[in-house]
Amino acid sequence: MATTRKMTTVQTSIDERETFVSLRKSFADSEQDTQQKLKSLYELQCTDIEIDRLMQLRGELPEEVTSLEKEVEALKAKRAGIEQTVDGYRAKIEEDKNHIVELESEIADYEKQISNISNSREYDSIEKEIENQKLLKAISEKNIREAYEAIEDCNRDIENIDNRITIREGDLAAKKEELAGIVESTAAEEKTLMAKRETCTAKLDERTLSAYDRIRKSTHNHLAVVTLFPDNGDGTYGDACGGCYHTITPQRIIDICSGKKLVICEHCGRIIVNPDI
Ligand SMILES: [Zn+2]
Structure with a gap:
């Protein structure tokens, strides 16, 4: 009992x-x-x-390897984020380009109409429409220019990030190799000690x-x-x-x-x- x-x-x-x-x-x-x-x-x-x-x-090698791995991962995530932003700008450019095509066709229509008009009030009204469409077209053109400039900025950022990734990946490979060398040289001793520890x-x-x-x-x-x-x-x-x-x-x-x-x-x-x- x-x-x-x-x-x-x-x-x-x-x-x-x-x-x-x-x-x-x-x-x-x-x-x-x-x-x-x-x-x-x-x-x-x-x-x-x-x-x-x-x-x-x-020594500090295992922590250094982990920290470098995290840094590279974070840089790659940042790069992917910027690429997504660029995609957004490109989609916006396409949208504005299509808008311009539509506006140009409307302007052409109005211009065709205006040549057959004798009534001055109607003439003024159509002329005002044409002016409006031209203004909208100018806005879309400005948007496109700005989007291209923003893409250029993004590409510069991506280039900087790529350089940093290359450097960090180089550091990482070197640290990993150094660590692997130490681990390998002590592997047999570690195995014996671990077995001894298990017995204890x-x-x-x-x-x-x-x-x-x-x-x-x-x-x-x-x-x-x-x-x-x-x-x-x-x-x-x-x-x-x-x-x-x-x-x-x-x-x-x-x-x-x-x-x-x-x-x-x-x-x-x-x-x-x-x-x-
Ligand atoms: Zn004591």
Whole structure:
């Protein structure tokens, strides 16, 4: 009965607000040996340090590639927008040209009419119509001239954008190649480390892993598991937390050294382990 309850507790879905208290509880509830668990956590941290080191070799390159890709995409979208504007101007030019043809035919009709008219009032009225149509024609001609000028401006903008796209695509290709080179040179090592990481995570329950990830994310050096500081290199250690360098009380140092208890630094929240367990 008790075993069933313990299992249920460990398998509960991960709560984002999970506290260190629950991490302690997870250790207490787990059927896995604390010492073994701390060992797996330490191994996981050591592997992650190596993976972080590999990722650091890539530096800012992945972000630079993404940012350049976005920039090229934005430039292409801007170019497409301008092309659409040009299409609009061209359609308007066609419209005005057709309008002019209509107006010219109307003017010709009126001029034919006017030559056969003797009544002066009718003559004046038709002459006024002709004047009106000529005015409309002039407006359409002006519209066409302006549309052609606007198209020229657009074409200049497109040319500028094309130049920028060419330059940015060149930068992008170079960055991608550089990144691919680094990725390739470290691929084998990365694969080994990832496999090692998987072996470590397989030994830990979800709750513990979730807590580990959160502590790692919240610390500037991405260390969730640390040893006592300093490491004298001869199997002996100092009395400070290896993460924040605050002094640890003697009782907690005994707990850390025994490896039988989960010890979390009261100052920085990192898990402190004895690497020799
Ligand atoms: Zn600390």
